[in-house]
Amino acid sequence: MENNIASTDNDQRVRGYCAYDWGKSAFETSVTTAIFPAWFAYLFMEANGISMKVLGSEWTADAMFSAAVMIGALFVAICAPSLGVIADRRMIKMWWLRVLTILGSVSCILLALSPYLGVSVGWIWAMIMFMAANVGLNGAGVFYNALLPHMGDESEMDAISNKAFASGYLGGGLLLLVHLLMVTFIVDESGSVQSWVIPFAMASSGIWWLGFAQMTFKMVPEPHIENEMEPMGLIASTKMALGEVKKTLMGIKEFRTLFIYMIAYFCFIDGINSVTALSGVFGIVVLGLTVSGLIATILIIQFVAAPAAIGFTKLAEKWGTKKALQFSLVCWCFVIVGALSFAPLELENHDEYDIQYTWDEGNNTYVATAREGVNNIAALPDDGEQQWALEYEDILPVAENEDYDGGYAVKWAYEKDGTPTQVAVSLNATSLAALEGTMDESRFSYSISGGEFANSTGLGVEHPTSLGDGKLDFIPKTARSLVWEPLGLSVFFQFLLLGVFGGALLGGSQGLARSMFGQMVPETRSAEFFGFFGFFGKVAALLGPLIYSLMTVWFDSRVGIFAISLLIVAGAIILRNVDVEDGIAVAKAEDERNRASA
Incomplete structure (x- = not known):
């Protein structure tokens, strides 16, 4: 009877954990990926024209947008390890998750006010609220991920992590579908989107996030801490946290396996995230895709990634987490090579x-x-x-x-x-x-x-169908003559293939990466180490676009994409040196020491 009660409680915790991914993914898909960038550009240009001068330099809308994302991500990345130290010593993980969720979701809701505050203020308000929403999202993600080791033992970690990612793709995809239908069909006589539709999409994304998070707050208990630390003042807490972070960094040898994995993670997650983030630009600029084609691909990624994440759980059960993750990284390399081979068919009609x-x-x-x-x-x-x-x-x-x-x-x-x-x-x-x-x-x-x-x-020499001048143009040129033209596959369907295969790998690789880290993290220090995990992820998010930009400027866009694939290869090679069993043993030993000292 007690086992049944424990099983029911565990199932409830997992459902609550997955509900958070279901809710917050609405912001990541509808707002960050699909709608807000173009909307912000419109608000910015309406107020400033193409660019405005800041500190003697000309800033365009996309530069402002990128800066807002980067500042929010770096702020959380710098603070995350220290916040994690405190959260491991006091029972405040759920408290921080709740506070940062409210910050993020309410800021997302307040984005809806942007067009009603006047032309000169609207774009500034949108940028500030978007930055605040990103701080809430990334900050909450540290404590949300830190709950994973408390959801079950290491044998259940793959299933729980991938189930949460699958829930996120489904939840975000469903609301994105609703928003895109509204943007497509709720138009005025001139064919333009009704003025209230975009603000509604912003507000409903925030409400969706905050609403489903209530299930998490209700169903997931605060992880228990033996003899938790007494409350301290802000200055004392900060000094203690920074001291513990320094001690952790000085003791890298003690957690050698975990830090080797973090280096591997830094490389391959940078490659994966860069491919997904830059695929839209690559599709429009290099392949000549339309916006509607990109939107269709985004939806396909969402609904393919969900069942594929569950499929990778089965694969991990059969092969082990490390081998399943390595397999996904090898497949990512093939997907990128496939992207290099995509080429619009030669114009005939x-x-x-x-x-x-x-x-x-x-x-x-x-x-x-x-x-x-x-x-x-x-x-x-x-x-x-x-x-x-x-x-x-x-x-x-x-x-x-x-x-x-x-x-x-x-x-x-x-x-x-x-x-x-x-x-x-x-x-x-x-x-x-x-x-x-x-x-x-x-x-x-x-x-x-x-x-x-x-x-x-x-x-035109720069037309998407014009090939031959680039360093790697022999790849798409050969593929077009041998594969795409005989099959009659337009570039839209080629890119759709990328969406299907990329989506199939995305949920599984992200879920397994988080699960593998969670298995090697001491439960008693989960927030601290997931703070480092988040820091590595955020810093890595800056490296990939930088490499792509430099390679594109020096050579061309296909060389840029190929350079990113080398990051995934490097991550896969380093991953071979990770002894997961040793990492798990070290984590358990650390937990025993901490509980004994407590």
């Missing part, structure tokens, strides 16, 4: 080109249209692309931007409902030759149907 010239027999002239979904013209007034559009506006399907405020002077011509506008142009041999001469530096393409110049085409 007239309507596949960005700029389409069609002969109008009735008016004896050419009409030009921009392909629906073609990337817009660069916004900066002094940008070469904007100058190109202005210079050739007589033969391009462009229109003056009515909302010009220091950004776009002209843009592709579309009707209010988003369909391309036909623009009569004076295309002749001279103007066509001049346009063709600009293709060496262009990312657009053109095609002519009918009339004097029938079947003429032009392809």
Whole structure:
């Protein structure tokens, strides 16, 4: 009877633990990944144009966004180990989880006020609230992860960790689906999203997070601590915590296996997180994907990752956590090589080109249209692309931007409902030759149907289908001729494959990585070590994008992605030197010493 009660209590704890992942993932998917970046850019540009001057430098919306994420993450990363030390000595893990959850979720809800505070204040409010929400999310994550060793013994760790990740992908994916349906279908007469929809998405994400967290607060008990430390003042607590952190770092030899694993984790989690974070930019810039294609891929990742995480639990039961994690890392390398092989199919039909010239027999002239979904013209007034559009506006399907405020002077011509506008142009041999001469530096393409110049085409050197100049372009060029073109797979379906395989690995690799760490962490010092775990994760999150940026600037985007794969390889190699059994034995011995001294 007592065993049944204990089992029921344990199941309830695990359900409560998973409920937190279900709730907070709404912020990670709907807000951070899908909606907020573009919305913040709109609020910023509405107030400042393309950029604003800060401390003598020009800052764009994406630079401000990145800075907000980085500051919030670094603040938590620096504080986490010290907070963990205190939480291991007092029964306050759930208290900290509750406080930081309220900070994060309420800040997310308050994001909804941004458009109602005035143009000059709205973007600042959005940035501050987003930064606060990230502090709450990352800070709560330290104490949430620290609860894992208290959910069950090491034999149950894989199942609990992966079940929590699966819950997160499902919970975040369901609300994201609702938000995307709202963004798609709740529009005004001009086809624009209703003004209240985005603020509603922000507020509902925060409410979703806070609401499901109540289950965690109710169902997960505070881990018991023998003879917990007496309350101390802020200064005394800080000194004690920093002293313990220093002692831990000085005693690395004692936890050698755990720290070797943390180095491996630093490498491979950096590679994995960088691939997922940069895949959207890679898809749009390199492969020429549309935003709707990226959104579809995000949803697929969410709903594939959930069952795959459970599948990796079964694999870990059969092979062991370490071998299952190594297998996932090897698979990640294949996924990245696959991403390098993706390439848009060569343009064949007239309507596949960005700029389409069609002969109008009735008016004896050419009409030009921009392909629906073609990337817009660069916004900066002094940008070469904007100058190109202005210079050739007589033969391009462009229109003056009515909302010009220091950004776009002209843009592709579309009707209010988003369909391309036909623009009569004076295309002749001279103007066509001049346009063709600009293709060496262009990312657009053109095609002519009918009339004097029938079947003429032009392809910009920077167009996604143009391959051959990059260091690794032989990979996608070969794959396109041998695989993608014979199968007729467009780049959207190629990228969809990446979403399926990446999603299948994402939940399992993250869950197993956390589980393996949790097995080798002393229960009596779980918050402290998960503070280091969080610190390594946050610092690693900065390295991958930096490597990608440098490799892309020095070479190209495919070299950048390949460089990130080397991080995963390095992590997998270091992981081979991790003796999990030794790590578990050291953790148990540390627990026994701490409980004996208590």
